[in-house]
Amino acid sequence: MQDREVEISVEAGFLHEEARIRRSIAKALACKDSEILSWQIVRKSLDARSRVPLYRLRLLVNPSAEPGLHFAYNASGLSANAPNAIVIGFGPAGMFAALELIRNGIRPIILERGSEVRQRRRDVVGIYRERKVDPESNYCFGEGGAGTFSDGKLYTRSTKRGNVRSVLETLVRFGADPDILIEARPHIGTNKLPEIVVRIREAIRAAGGEVHFNTRVDDLILQDGEILGVRAAGSEWQGRAVILATGHSARDIFELLERKGVEIEAKPFALGVRVEHPQELINRIQYKCAPGSYELPPASYNLVRQVRDRGVFSFCMCPGGIIAPAMTNPGEVVVNGWSPSKRNGQFANSGFVVQVEPSDWQQIPGPEALKAMLFQQRVEQVAFEQGGGDLSAPAQSIRDFLHRRSSGKALNTSYIPGVRPTDLRQVLPGFISDRIDGALRYFGKIMPGYAGPEGILVGVESRTSSPVKIPRDRESLEHPFVKGLYPCGEGAGYAGGIVSAALDGIACAAKVQESRSNR
Numbered sequence: 001m002q003d004r005e006v007e008i009s010v011e012a013g014f015l016h017e018e019a020r021i022r023r024s025i026a027k028a029l030a031c032k033d034s035e036i037l038s039w040q041i042v043r044k045s046l047d048a049r050s051r052v053p054l055y056r057l058r059l060l061v062n063p064s065a066e067p068g069l070h071f072a073y074n075a076s077g078l079s080a081n082a083p084n085a086i087v088i089g090f091g092p093a094g095m096f097a098a099l100e101l102i103r104n105g106i107r108p109i110i111l112e113r114g115s116e117v118r119q120r121r122r123d124v125v126g127i128y129r130e131r132k133v134d135p136e137s138n139y140c141f142g143e144g145g146a147g148t149f150s151d152g153k154l155y156t157r158s159t160k161r162g163n164v165r166s167v168l169e170t171l172v173r174f175g176a177d178p179d180i181l182i183e184a185r186p187h188i189g190t191n192k193l194p195e196i197v198v199r200i201r202e203a204i205r206a207a208g209g210e211v212h213f214n215t216r217v218d219d220l221i222l223q224d225g226e227i228l229g230v231r232a233a234g235s236e237w238q239g240r241a242v243i244l245a246t247g248h249s250a251r252d253i254f255e256l257l258e259r260k261g262v263e264i265e266a267k268p269f270a271l272g273v274r275v276e277h278p279q280e281l282i283n284r285i286q287y288k289c290a291p292g293s294y295e296l297p298p299a300s301y302n303l304v305r306q307v308r309d310r311g312v313f314s315f316c317m318c319p320g321g322i323i324a325p326a327m328t329n330p331g332e333v334v335v336n337g338w339s340p341s342k343r344n345g346q347f348a349n350s351g352f353v354v355q356v357e358p359s360d361w362q363q364i365p366g367p368e369a370l371k372a373m374l375f376q377q378r379v380e381q382v383a384f385e386q387g388g389g390d391l392s393a394p395a396q397s398i399r400d401f402l403h404r405r406s407s408g409k410a411l412n413t414s415y416i417p418g419v420r421p422t423d424l425r426q427v428l429p430g431f432i433s434d435r436i437d438g439a440l441r442y443f444g445k446i447m448p449g450y451a452g453p454e455g456i457l458v459g460v461e462s463r464t465s466s467p468v469k470i471p472r473d474r475e476s477l478e479h480p481f482v483k484g485l486y487p488c489g490e491g492a493g494y495a496g497g498i499v500s501a502a503l504d505g506i507a508c509a510a511k512v513q514e515s516r517s518n519r
């Protein structure tokens with residue numbers, strides 16, 4: 001008997017007991033224990049809804065081959081006369097686009113406004129120590145983009161957009177833990193991501209690609225509906241294929257496109273707060289077994305509730321995590337979250353956000369296509385002011401928020417620049433705070449303790465996705481009116497997370513290659 005797939009459930013405490021697993025497999029396959037020679041775990045997920053938590057395992061029994069990386073990036077160096085393509089932005093979309101270009105024999109010329117990882121780490125620490133935001137190098141900008149100091153959760157709903165497995169295998173090839181290939185909810189962790197990003201950059205350079213840091217693109221060279229190159233760092237870079245993967249926070253790029261008459265449109269996004277609890281409380285709420293009776297990972301949650309015809313939902317939940325300052329400009333406060341690979345912090349945090357629709361930004365003055373972005377920016381500026389102007393974040397206990405009173409006392413959170421107790425209804429637009437109120441009351445009922453005194457709200461979570469969409473042709477993936485310009489990744493509105501951004505990068509690079517071979 002070879003290569004049979006089977007699914008079994010194993011009680012959490014017995015995950016490493018081979019004899020028990022062998023027995024379960026034999027039972028599921030109606031064969032003798034002795035016929036089970038070996039197995040590989042293909043998928044592993046935890047079901048902790050009952051008093052006895054179970055791991056559900058999909059296994060390949062008696063595999064005929066060693067597990068390997070079948071789809072991971074693999075390419076030899078580029079030839080000296082390889083054609084060029086420009087990639088703007090070195091986040092997940094730009095990185096995976098570059099790897100795919102190389103695989104197709106095209107030399108990526110990557111232009112990245114921020115610094116390389118080592119310097120970028122210092123710049124990020126500057127936010128904590130000196131309370132200064134470098135607009136070129138921060139939690140969103142720099143080598144690896146917003147992915148580098150992200151949480152590194154790798155689950156995605158975009159399974160139809162490409163080969164998710166190939167993205168995960170490529171991350172493993174560059175140093176991620178192979179467990180991400182089998183976990184139902186794979187996670188890398190902020191401490192591990194930077195070294196993976198550096199290895200990808202080194203591989204791109206070793207193959208003959210170019211990566212230029214501190215090189216912000218500030219103009220596009222356009223002629224007769226075609227792109228001929230870009231201007232960056234005082235130089236012209238020529239190229240008839242330009243992948244624009246600048247992320248959701250590159251406001252100057254959106255302004256540039258609007259100014260140059262390159263069609264873009266305002267896009268709905270979500271805005272709200274980050275909610276934080278002691279991790280222990282979330283474990284108690286989510287796990288039904290007696291505390292400490294099983295060794296389980298820190299619990300997470302995923303919440304959705306309609307409140308007066310609008311979705312309110314949790315976003316980017318980080319068990320054992322830290323609330324991070326994710327602004328890209330002085331004069332704004334923006335929060336996000338991450339956790340280390342072990343997820344062993346004291347707190348659990350999550351975005352808690354409300355969908356923002358076109359009717360919400362209609363009154364904002366400014367160009368139509370930038371109104372959602374201007375709305376977002378305005379809320380971030382109010383958060384900065386209400387935080388006291390030193391990058392402290394405005395915060396309130398959930399209980400005080402629901403009782404409509406400011407939190408007077410000091411609040412215990414993981415946000416290192418510190419929080420300023422305030423009334424978050426002064427920061428958030430009314431249609432958002434009212435719906436957050438409604439959703440918190442609901443979740444407080446079905447998750448005892450969630451809306452209790454230990455819960456804290458920290459503002460504002462505003463960079464959930466891009467407030468702008470850059471249109472593109474469904475077939476060629478080029479901008480409908482600018483030949484050779486490939487809007488890509490989260491900033492253009494085609495991804496929402498690391499994996500989907502990577503998939504979109506791969507898709508755009510493949511289209512660059514297709515367009516070249518059709519010439």
Ligand SMILES: Cc1cc2nc3c(=O)[nH]c(=O)nc-3n(C[C@H](O)[C@H](O)[C@H](O)COP(=O)(O)OP(=O)(O)OC[C@H]3O[C@@H](n4cnc5c(N)ncnc54)[C@H](O)[C@@H]3O)c2cc1C
Nearest residue numbers: 089091093113141145146150151153217247489490497498
């Ligand atoms: C704290 C935090 C935690 C997160 N956690 C997760 C998570 O757990 N899982 C998940 O899937 N996602 C997470 N995300 C979101 C994820 O990082 C993004 O969805 C993803 O990075 C988007 O990829 P991208 O390549 O499209 O854009 P980005 O990663 O935003 O990259 C864009 C790049 O373009 C560069 N750029 C911008 N303008 C210019 C210019 N004019 N010239 C040159 N370069 C420019 C930027 O510096 C940046 O490096 C998190 C984000 C943050 C900030």
